[in-house]
Amino acid sequence: DQQxxxxxxxxxxxxxxxxxxxxxYTNSMFDYFLWYKKYPAEGPTFLISISSIKDKNEDGRxxxxxxxxxxxxxxxxxxxxxxxxxxxFCAATPRGGxxxxxxxGKGTLLTVNP
Amino acid sequence: DSGVTQTPKHLITATGQxxxxxxxxxxxxxxxxxxxxxxxxxxxxxIQYYNGEERAKGNILERFSAQQFPDLHSELNLSSLExxxxxxxxxxxxxxxxxDLQPQHFGDGTRLSIL
Numbered sequence: 001d002q003q004x005x006x007x008x009x010x011x012x013x014x015x016x017x018x019x020x021x022x023x024x025y026t027n028s029m030f031d032y033f034l035w036y037k038k039y040p041a042e043g044p045t046f047l048i049s050i051s052s053i054k055d056k057n058e059d060g061r062x063x064x065x066x067x068x069x070x071x072x073x074x075x076x077x078x079x080x081x082x083x084x085x086x087x088x089f090c091a092a093t094p095r096g097g098x099x100x101x102x103x104x105g106k107g108t109l110l111t112v113n114p
Numbered sequence: 115d116s117g118v119t120q121t122p123k124h125l126i127t128a129t130g131q132x133x134x135x136x137x138x139x140x141x142x143x144x145x146x147x148x149x150x151x152x153x154x155x156x157x158x159x160x161i162q163y164y165n166g167e168e169r170a171k172g173n174i175l176e177r178f179s180a181q182q183f184p185d186l187h188s189e190l191n192l193s194s195l196e197x198x199x200x201x202x203x204x205x206x207x208x209x210x211x212x213x214d215l216q217p218q219h220f221g222d223g224t225r226l227s228i229l
Contacts, residue, residue: 043118045220046218049217051215093215100147100169100170101170101172102218104158105156
């Protein structure tokens with residue numbers, strides 16, 4: 001049972017345009033969410049996170065939106081650059097307690113065309 | 115560079131064998147996490163250690179075990195290896211595992227191939 005779902009295996013956008021990557025979750029205990037970017041032969045690199053007390057977090061070209069009622073989050077990249085081409089993973093975890101394990105989606109391959 | 119170091123980068127061995135994967139966390143990070151990424155399952159949490167103690171277990175097989183040493187490096191031991199154990203194994207670390215969550219930072223992984 002997939003608790004974190006990224007329904008689009010791939011996304012292609014033009015350089016300079018907006019990239020929107022989506023993620024849905026089913027576990028209502030999740031309240032801390034992260035996005036990671038992964039290049040081939042490298043580990044996932046942390047991009048941006050958001051806790052459930054917020055509905056938006058911004059860091060440079062990256063903005064994450066959280067809709068708790070819909071159990072949905074999205075990552076916006078504006079403007080998209082060819083170097084953004086990578087696999088993007090959404091991850092989630094409950095907050096609190098002494099254990100902290102991330103549940104990942106299966107990823108979305110973003111291709112930014114020059 | 116995330117600051118998390120994993121060795122070796124690649125490991126090729128045969129069924130029935132035993133291997134040890136090593137992870138050095140970022141300086142100052144007390145928590146270490148192990149994840150397995152296989153082609154069909156994506157990234158799956160295996161186990162977490164905090165300052166030498168086991169804190170959480172995920173879908174880790176009984177043939178697998180881990181430990182975290184006083185210098186905070188961690189080892190993941192995989193025994194009686196099967197073909198299905200072929201995967202990428204990632205280690206991650208974070209400052210702490212409490213209410214004030216900080217991102218986990220990942221190493222570049224160990225690619226394990228079972229022949």
